[in-house]
Amino acid sequence: MGAGLESSTTNRSSMRNRLSSYWEPYSQVPWLGWLVSALIATLLEQLIGTPLARVLGLTKPPALFGLVIMLKEPGLIPSALVYVLLIYLVPIGLVARFGASLANKVAARLLDYPVVLSALVHIALLYATLHLWSGVSDYRLLVVKLTLIAVIVTLSLNVVNGYMGEFSCSHPGFMALGAYGASVFTVLLFVQDSRFGPPLLPLPLVLQHVLFPISLIVGGLVAALGALLVAIPSFRTRGDYLAIISLAFMFIVKSLFENLEFVGGPRGLGNQPDLATLPWVFFWTMACIWIINNFVRSILGKALNAVRDGEMAADAMTVNTRHTKMVAFLFAAFWAGVSGGLFAHVLRYINPGTFGIRKLAEVLAMVYLGGLNSVAGSVVGAVGFNLLSEALRPLEIFKWIIIPVLLIVLMVFRPTGLIAFTELDVGELLKPKVKPEEEVEYAAATR
Amino acid sequence: MKKLALLVLLLATLGMLSACAGAGGPDTIKIGINAELTGDIPKVGEGTKFAAEMWLEDIGGELEVGGKTYKVELVIEDNEAKGESAAAVNSKLITQDEVLVIVGPQASKQAVPAGGVANDNKTPMISPWSTNPATTLDRPWVFRTPFLDPFQGPVVANFATEEFGFTKAAVLYDVASDYPKGLAEFFKQGWEDLHGAGSVVAFESFTTGDADFSAQLTKIKESGAEFIFTPQYYNEVALIVQQAHELGWTAPILGSDSWGSAETVELCGEECYGLFFSSHYAAKGATGATKEFIDRYNEKYGYVPDDVGALTWDTMLIVQQAIQDCGTITGDLAKDRQCVRDALAKIKEFPGITGNMTFTEQGDPIKCAVIVRISDAGEFEFYKQACP
Numbered sequence: 001m002g003a004g005l006e007s008s009t010t011n012r013s014s015m016r017n018r019l020s021s022y023w024e025p026y027s028q029v030p031w032l033g034w035l036v037s038a039l040i041a042t043l044l045e046q047l048i049g050t051p052l053a054r055v056l057g058l059t060k061p062p063a064l065f066g067l068v069i070m071l072k073e074p075g076l077i078p079s080a081l082v083y084v085l086l087i088y089l090v091p092i093g094l095v096a097r098f099g100a101s102l103a104n105k106v107a108a109r110l111l112d113y114p115v116v117l118s119a120l121v122h123i124a125l126l127y128a129t130l131h132l133w134s135g136v137s138d139y140r141l142l143v144v145k146l147t148l149i150a151v152i153v154t155l156s157l158n159v160v161n162g163y164m165g166e167f168s169c170s171h172p173g174f175m176a177l178g179a180y181g182a183s184v185f186t187v188l189l190f191v192q193d194s195r196f197g198p199p200l201l202p203l204p205l206v207l208q209h210v211l212f213p214i215s216l217i218v219g220g221l222v223a224a225l226g227a228l229l230v231a232i233p234s235f236r237t238r239g240d241y242l243a244i245i246s247l248a249f250m251f252i253v254k255s256l257f258e259n260l261e262f263v264g265g266p267r268g269l270g271n272q273p274d275l276a277t278l279p280w281v282f283f284w285t286m287a288c289i290w291i292i293n294n295f296v297r298s299i300l301g302k303a304l305n306a307v308r309d310g311e312m313a314a315d316a317m318t319v320n321t322r323h324t325k326m327v328a329f330l331f332a333a334f335w336a337g338v339s340g341g342l343f344a345h346v347l348r349y350i351n352p353g354t355f356g357i358r359k360l361a362e363v364l365a366m367v368y369l370g371g372l373n374s375v376a377g378s379v380v381g382a383v384g385f386n387l388l389s390e391a392l393r394p395l396e397i398f399k400w401i402i403i404p405v406l407l408i409v410l411m412v413f414r415p416t417g418l419i420a421f422t423e424l425d426v427g428e429l430l431k432p433k434v435k436p437e438e439e440v441e442y443a444a445a446t447r
Numbered sequence: 448m449k450k451l452a453l454l455v456l457l458l459a460t461l462g463m464l465s466a467c468a469g470a471g472g473p474d475t476i477k478i479g480i481n482a483e484l485t486g487d488i489p490k491v492g493e494g495t496k497f498a499a500e501m502w503l504e505d506i507g508g509e510l511e512v513g514g515k516t517y518k519v520e521l522v523i524e525d526n527e528a529k530g531e532s533a534a535a536v537n538s539k540l541i542t543q544d545e546v547l548v549i550v551g552p553q554a555s556k557q558a559v560p561a562g563g564v565a566n567d568n569k570t571p572m573i574s575p576w577s578t579n580p581a582t583t584l585d586r587p588w589v590f591r592t593p594f595l596d597p598f599q600g601p602v603v604a605n606f607a608t609e610e611f612g613f614t615k616a617a618v619l620y621d622v623a624s625d626y627p628k629g630l631a632e633f634f635k636q637g638w639e640d641l642h643g644a645g646s647v648v649a650f651e652s653f654t655t656g657d658a659d660f661s662a663q664l665t666k667i668k669e670s671g672a673e674f675i676f677t678p679q680y681y682n683e684v685a686l687i688v689q690q691a692h693e694l695g696w697t698a699p700i701l702g703s704d705s706w707g708s709a710e711t712v713e714l715c716g717e718e719c720y721g722l723f724f725s726s727h728y729a730a731k732g733a734t735g736a737t738k739e740f741i742d743r744y745n746e747k748y749g750y751v752p753d754d755v756g757a758l759t760w761d762t763m764l765i766v767q768q769a770i771q772d773c774g775t776i777t778g779d780l781a782k783d784r785q786c787v788r789d790a791l792a793k794i795k796e797f798p799g800i801t802g803n804m805t806f807t808e809q810g811d812p813i814k815c816a817v818i819v820r821i822s823d824a825g826e827f828e829f830y831k832q833a834c835p
Contacts, residue, residue: 060542137542137543139543142538146531258623266623267581267628270581347560349530349560351556353556353625358529396484396485399485399525
């Protein structure tokens, strides 16, 4: 019996060894390698995706890695798995594995120049991959856009709830302010509308695209202004009180727009020009990640953490706590406003009811799923929640049992979320996993 | 490595096998249903789903178009009563499931953004319930089956004038809710067109969730109005009627199609007996196809269908007629969708259970409304038809 137990443990450990030996070469793959192989996989899908799907008995390439059809038609699961394996997993695995040394060399060479260049190359590769991947179907495109917007709003809420340690419920309100601010700006200037009359600035479409960021900034500023109104009375309080005041603010914003006749009242505001293209949404998401990441790693960000961990202590350590909290809150509201502006221009219709308590529940779920005090966590949380939400849609009412149960399980086992309290160091991320000299030695050793 | 290869091979074989069993193919017509199955108004989504499934059962899952029999498949998706989900569902139905035509979403909050997606992708869509003008406005590919509020408002105004000879009206409505607010304004406009400016002597509002209307009702009573028009939902209707009667109001109270839920009488009781409202159809005293539909629905699902069910039923039949009018299904989706859209726009005098319908160029139907009286037994009985 003792022998049996022993053999089972050795079995398990040998299993683990084997798994880690499979994984071993991949730990050498830098981000550049992964991105290039993902790009190659999407190119492959463009070339042979549709014929392969036909051969496998699928009418179309599965939209979200087969997640959507799995629950709808379980009979197609094998086909979807084969498709994902052949189009994504195998090519990515092969290219990443055998291109690793080349990718490491290129990544090392890129770092001879300023980090910005290397980052831009990575971002360009990511964009190319997303562009090609979402080019296959409009459904993918819309899901990608909404997911990227969710990333922005999740990150901005994490600044308040994670980094500042307050519990704010007003983010849907900020989104609404941003959405209406940006929409009024573009509808007023660019399009013929029954409510706002002829366009004040009838520009060609290209120039409208160029001016689109201004409308988002306007939306963001409107949201920040709203945040100022909450911040002045509420930062005299802490904890639960702020949560309640911010919740009240969300309802105030909702009823404000319900009663504002010139933006459509409860009927909502439509007719936004079609400006939120994938490049713009992607650009703003990257800008948001970049800026928020720099913000939370700056002195101000550290001061914010100090305020969270002990306001009195922070004050004693010469941190201007009121100023710090104010700046962070307005900053977070600005980004929520930008995401609202993008949201309005993706859907091209908004109404006050959209920015209610359900939106709040969703955003909070994404923040706490991904992890507090973590940029990477917010990205993972937003992407994960959105994919899960799309994948479980066919379950209808059970979806709203499964997702909360998952959240409860997560809170029990990882109370702070999946990837909490981490720092995202872009420079470290872009580095080659193996330095070229080391690799030579590694190769020699294995030979 | 060998094991992995074996696994791939196994999966591939399974894939091939399921390929034969897989749905789709040129002989299938797919119809997308974009419904509010979860979220704020699940009952609406349920009614949609039930009516659509009843239709599918009715035609036996097959449709004959141009002498050829096609298998009909419903792709029912949940939009969670969210605008962005409704748009995502529509783009999924259009590009992934490749449906020929979409029925739904029901509420305007979902139908407006979803209609944008359908129109951009040149796919015909019909909303059975949405009354917001923006749903179909400037969208040649989007249609609807209910009459619009700009029509319903004047219908009630005409009825009150002809039936009772009233000249002074009072309106009580929810200012924060899309539908009552719009309808209240259209009624006011219609009434003033008939009786001149100032003939709406009280135009009182409240906010969603209010339960005490005595202040507004007192004002209305003092204004000298001869009746109250209140386009509210069933829970508020009960409160408004009861409180009005407590304050000594004896004149009629009129309502709109939002009264047409079984809950209205349940909550309001005898207080509501004898009151009138405009609606899409009346369940009590229905004859012919309407009665047949109500009886079958009641038997199958255990309750009398409300207007969502009836309107969805009509919508499914309209879609069926449009597909059949189209003549041939070529299998080229873009061409077929165009053909179905054109057939929809050409539909004239369609005999639906919610009235005869003719589509305008804008995608809105020209149809009659029904004035319903709540009988002394608490049933919704047909009183009168009001046509444009």
